[in-house]
Amino acid sequence: MAERPSPRPSPPSAPPGALPDTRAGTLAGAPPGAPPGAPPGEPSGPPRLIDVARAAGVSLATASRAMTGSAGVSPRVAAHVRAIAAQVGYVPNSHARALAGGQASMVGLVVHDVGDPYFGEIARGVLRETDSRGYLALISQTERDPRAELARIRALRAHRVTSIVLAGSGYVDARTETDIAAELRSFTAAGGRVAVIGRHHLPVDAVLPDNAAGGATLMRHLLDLGHRRLGVLGGPANLTTVEDRLAGLRTAYGAAGLDWASVPVVHGDFTREGGAAATARLVRAHPELTAVVALNDPMAVGALSWLLNHGRRVPEEISVAGFDDVPVARDVYPALTTVRLPMVGMGRQALELVLKPPATRPRRRRTRHELVVRASTAAPRP
Numbered sequence: 001m002a003e004r005p006s007p008r009p010s011p012p013s014a015p016p017g018a019l020p021d022t023r024a025g026t027l028a029g030a031p032p033g034a035p036p037g038a039p040p041g042e043p044s045g046p047p048r049l050i051d052v053a054r055a056a057g058v059s060l061a062t063a064s065r066a067m068t069g070s071a072g073v074s075p076r077v078a079a080h081v082r083a084i085a086a087q088v089g090y091v092p093n094s095h096a097r098a099l100a101g102g103q104a105s106m107v108g109l110v111v112h113d114v115g116d117p118y119f120g121e122i123a124r125g126v127l128r129e130t131d132s133r134g135y136l137a138l139i140s141q142t143e144r145d146p147r148a149e150l151a152r153i154r155a156l157r158a159h160r161v162t163s164i165v166l167a168g169s170g171y172v173d174a175r176t177e178t179d180i181a182a183e184l185r186s187f188t189a190a191g192g193r194v195a196v197i198g199r200h201h202l203p204v205d206a207v208l209p210d211n212a213a214g215g216a217t218l219m220r221h222l223l224d225l226g227h228r229r230l231g232v233l234g235g236p237a238n239l240t241t242v243e244d245r246l247a248g249l250r251t252a253y254g255a256a257g258l259d260w261a262s263v264p265v266v267h268g269d270f271t272r273e274g275g276a277a278a279t280a281r282l283v284r285a286h287p288e289l290t291a292v293v294a295l296n297d298p299m300a301v302g303a304l305s306w307l308l309n310h311g312r313r314v315p316e317e318i319s320v321a322g323f324d325d326v327p328v329a330r331d332v333y334p335a336l337t338t339v340r341l342p343m344v345g346m347g348r349q350a351l352e353l354v355l356k357p358p359a360t361r362p363r364r365r366r367t368r369h370e371l372v373v374r375a376s377t378a379a380p381r382p
Contacts, residue, residue, distance in 0.1 A: 047090040056084040108156035109139045112168035117326035122167045125347025163193045163354045169241035170199040195353040205353040205363045214339040214369035215248020225379045233278045233294040235270040245295045275302025290380035297322040297329050315378035334375035
């Protein structure tokens with residue numbers, strides 16, 4: 001009768017309080033970087049929390065508590081688990097943590113147009129603040145379509161984002177924002193936080209640029225130079241930003257005893273191309289104009305380009321002014337006279353608001369403006 005082999009001796013158990021030995025956590029022959037326990041030759045994937053738990057010799061629940069800093073794990077075991085996680089290259093899944101009810105570290109930023117330098121500067125302010133606070137920003141654009149804006153808000157909610165910044169003008173007809181307002185009320189009722197930039201009608205915290213007063217300041221500058229025959233390049237007529245800036249221009253023009261009805265306004269896209277196209281229509285219909293005011297800087301840059309390409313000297317024959325003071329305004333030729341808004345600061349303030357505990361009533365932060373006079377404006381020729 002064959003002799004039965006002797007049973008293999010069990011490894012000695014670790015003394016109470018000792019950490020498990022993880023030196024042999026990876027099988028011989030497994031590819032470099034493979035999670036512990038991976039069969040030899042199998043391609044490696046991103047390490048999972050279960051891999052960390054196995055390598056550390058602890059339960060999945062203990063590994064989870066150690067990685068999140070929750071109670072119920074000794075400092076020694078928590079440090080051991082985190083060391084193993086670093087060793088195997090494990091990165092916590094923040095989206096999964098949010099789904100499990102943890103605190104999300106992502107902020108949603110929704111802008112009208114990522115190609116518009118105005119929103120680029122606002123995004124810089126938001127991103128500086130998220131970086132300093134350890135948050136990640138998810139950025140999307142709407143191309144000034146309220147239906148797209150609603151879809152972006154819903155998508156951010158689906159990703160369990162708990163804070164949203166909406167940057168960009170509201171709409172003149174408040175009914176356009178009815179569905180957006182309802183979605184935001186639902187979001188905040190569920191514990192979400194929202195701040196907006198340049199919006200009047202939404203029931204949330206807001207950073208409000210000095211659009212009307214900035215328009216009045218710009219008009220007074222042109223009137224002081226002696227201009228009386230002016231035209232305006234307006235952006236999309238359905239935006240409150242356009243309405244507010246026009247209101248400032250109109251107030252200052254009327255205060256000088258002049259009839260605003262004599263000022264032609266041509267609307268177009270808030271882009272360089274939109275500015276060039278609007279300038280063509282404006283100047284061809286009103287060749288007597290001595291100054292053109294664009295309601296944002298990209299439109300003003302388009303106006304400069306069209307005028308110079310059609311033999312009109314700026315500012316000797318016609319002055320051009322913009323609004324916002326985006327970085328390119330100082331680099332075009334001639335350098336652009338404009339109204340400076342603190343765009344980076346506006347983004348920072350919105351992020352600060354959205355990360356604050358909610359107040360009983362929506363908070364309002366109003367910004368200042370500054371007239372920046374450069375070479376594109378001068379007194380009209382006699």
